[in-house]
Amino acid sequence: MSGIETPSGAAVVIGCMDRRLVGTLRLFENDADSPMTLAQKLGNLSNLYKVHDRNYEELRRLITETHGKKVIILSNAGANVRGLEATLKGISKTDGISRIILLPHNMCGGMSLVAKGLYEHATEESDAFFGHLHGSLYSAALTSGAELKDVQEKAERLNPDIQREAAGKFSKSVDVVFVDLNKINLNEEGIEHYAIVALPGRYAVNFNGTPRDQTYGIFGLTGDTKIDVKIAGDALGIHHFIDLTVKGGPRKKLKS
Ligand SMILES: [Zn+2]
Numbered sequence: 001m002s003g004i005e006t007p008s009g010a011a012v013v014i015g016c017m018d019r020r021l022v023g024t025l026r027l028f029e030n031d032a033d034s035p036m037t038l039a040q041k042l043g044n045l046s047n048l049y050k051v052h053d054r055n056y057e058e059l060r061r062l063i064t065e066t067h068g069k070k071v072i073i074l075s076n077a078g079a080n081v082r083g084l085e086a087t088l089k090g091i092s093k094t095d096g097i098s099r100i101i102l103l104p105h106n107m108c109g110g111m112s113l114v115a116k117g118l119y120e121h122a123t124e125e126s127d128a129f130f131g132h133l134h135g136s137l138y139s140a141a142l143t144s145g146a147e148l149k150d151v152q153e154k155a156e157r158l159n160p161d162i163q164r165e166a167a168g169k170f171s172k173s174v175d176v177v178f179v180d181l182n183k184i185n186l187n188e189e190g191i192e193h194y195a196i197v198a199l200p201g202r203y204a205v206n207f208n209g210t211p212r213d214q215t216y217g218i219f220g221l222t223g224d225t226k227i228d229v230k231i232a233g234d235a236l237g238i239h240h241f242i243d244l245t246v247k248g249g250p251r252k253k254l255k256s
Helices: 019-026 039-050 054-064 082-094 109-119 124-130 135-142 148-166 222-235
Strands: 010-016 071-076 097-103 174-176 195-198 213-220 240-243
Touching: 010 019, 010 082, 019 071, 019 097, 019 213, 039 054, 039 124, 071 082, 071 222, 082 097, 082 109, 082 222, 109 148, 109 222, 148 174, 148 195, 195 222, 222 240
Parallel strands: 010 071, 010 097, 097 174, 195 213, 195 240
Antiparallel strands: 071 213
């Protein structure tokens, strides 16, 4: 699966902003303020995943390979690489990109939105994905008799390959692990959902004080993530936003 890894530069991990992926994404971070040993990371991974199958093993390998190296974690609706182009170009210039690790998943709100947009009519949100969707997805949506759930399933199935292709523009080394949410232990207590909006940087630290399993993480340059903030608010119905993109300022709520 792995391409040729160029030695210098940061490993960029791109996940969906979905709260159910936050626990996994945090295990990739090597933060100076709260360093986790590799054994701790792998222990946490093991506790997080109910099923230790091939994808779990892939995650274990990738966490091991990136441990102790510079890692930048980005997340948006659907692990959408094209939506992070300005952010990735910026990282290419400042740090360089040694490899890209993509973590799309099933039961994805972002993919539902894409499917709904294709099925019904194009919306501003779904347009953000349209440009890099393969023709086959369009035709699935346009096939007479196709149901919304068919289009949605197809969108989820095609997404890993679509993102892999888009990531290939930024790195020769691209790994994709499709996360099955049925295989993750989640604390479903607490009905409030939050979203942290932050610039690329200290991923885990920025979740301090917000319940991990209830918090969506939107990480990227502000211009890139504007659409994801809109999706979180309008399509996923999140009311509590914590905006950390205001430099030097306190946590500020965009909406409540
Ligand atoms: Zn998702």
